[in-house]
Amino acid sequence: MIHFDQVSKTFAASQRPAVDRITLHVKQGNICVFVGPSGCGKTTILRMINRLVTPDGGTITIDGRSIMQMDPPALRRTIGYVIQQVGLLPHRTIAQNIALVPELLKWPRDKTEKRVLELIEMMGLDPSEVGHKYPHQLSGGQAQRVGVARALAADPPIMLMDEPFAAVDPIVRLRLQDEFLRLQQTVQKTICFVTHDINEAIKLGDYLVVLKEGRLVQTGTPIEILTQPEDDFVLSLLGDDRGVKILDLTRAETLMEPFENRLGPIKSNGHRVQSIDPVKIALEMMMQKNTDEILVCKGTRPVGILRWPAIKTHVNRISGGTV
Ligand SMILES: Nc1ncnc2c1ncn2[C@@H]1O[C@H](COP(=O)(O)OP(=O)(O)OP(=O)(O)O)[C@@H](O)[C@H]1O
Ligand SMILES: [Mg+2]
CATH class of the missing domain: 3.90.1280.20 (CBS domain Like)
Known part of the structure; x- marks a missing residue:
């Protein structure tokens, strides 16, 4: 569905590429997890898919069509994006935040309202309790759920999720991961998910992409990577409890x-x-x-x-x- 062919990006005033000749394929309906240390290029890869960053080499295609031939706003409407710091608009209520993309798409008001209610419930929240609140009145876990709801609002086939559960405590994070996997069983999106947490990657990913300094080190299913780590870098990323994970x-x-x-x-x-x-x-x-x-x-x-x-x-x- 999403295909990267030798994709590179070097930012201006930078010595080395942030992303260096990446080739990979993300299958429809799969969760593809990009994992690696800070600065390895994870966010840059996601932002190239929705054209917030322009690659300076290689091609990215979606269903066989180069994204460079698509109109960026039209492209972004087919891609839900959950950014690294949730990014809810502080002066809009939760309901208004979730309604953002449907409003841009000029959906009729009653269709939008119905969709907002449906999504708040889908996220395990009570619409009458949180709908009229503002982002600062939510807990970290609630805000993360609203971020996911907003990205799902217009039912895009593709979701980009940049460390969506990183800002919450470990217990809430485990619960959000479980909810996310349950949700994916119903919505069946093609998801590019970024994390630097290997446990999260193994738990959520159908397919993992391990990155280091902009380069692709290894790809495969969680069990393939756990049982056949490519090198010492992957081995150390997997941690001392690799046997238990297996x-x-x-x-x-x-x-x-x-x-x-x-x-x-x-x-x-x-x-x-x-x-x-x-x-x-x-x-x-x-x-x-x-x-x-x-x-x-x-x-x-x-x-x-x-x-x-x-x-x-x-x-x-x-x-x-x-x-
Ligand atoms: N807009 C930009 N201008 C210049 N350099 C950038 C820009 N965005 C990212 N970089 C650089 O590109 C490299 C990759 O950054 P990126 O944000 O993709 O990493 P990341 O893997 O998402 O890291 P983190 O886990 O900390 O979020 C870094 O060296 C970063 O400093
Ligand atoms: Mg990042």
Whole structure:
């Protein structure tokens, strides 16, 4: 859907490119997460997609059409943008903030009002409580939700989200991430999401793009990047708990010994997980219950047994014995 081909940008008065020959593809309906340290070019990449920054090399196409052939205001109407510092207009109420793009598009007033109500509710907020408030009267988490609602207002197929959850405390952030994933199941947007938090990237991304100093270091699904990090930079970005992160993305059924066609009774210590549960959950259960095996079930039907040595062997194999 969105394609970058050798895209570069060097800002005036700058020695090195902010973005250096990036080639990548963002699939329709996917969450593509750009992750990397401060200054690696994440915001610049997003702002090139909606033409707030003009690349000085390469091409960006959306559905096969170069964005340089599109009228910038028309292009921006098809792209929702949640900026790094929320950016709600202080003198407009929450409802008026969300109505911004529908108003620009000259939607009839009742259509806009209906959409605003729908979005406030979609964000888990109460329209009668927050609709008439001003941005400074909201909590950080509420303001972030309103920022997302505003970007979704005109139902654009593409969303650009620049560290949308960075300004809130860790607990609210986890909740916003869960809400965001649930929301995406319904809205199915093509999303370019920027973060410098690797945990957030792994949790939210269908596809990750790891950047360093404007260059693309590695792309792939979270499990591909976790299990096959390209170099020491990616390895250090993934952190010391890489093994635990892998077990969080590995289903119990992939490491269990299956009970194929087994007819007799199954001995069990009563501890069980579901086959699609992360191995990490089984591991936590093993530690809590002081046992080294857990029954794996599909619903109520036992389908296999997960043993500690299988987990250990798996982690050692993918991490080269370092975890
Ligand atoms: N308008 C600008 N003029 C000049 N240089 C800029 C401009 N915008 C960004 N830069 C430079 O380009 C590089 C990339 O900046 P960018 O904002 O894309 O980084 P980032 O990855 O989003 O960082 P952060 O995580 O801190 O938001 C930086 O070195 C920055 O100083
Ligand atoms: Mg940035």
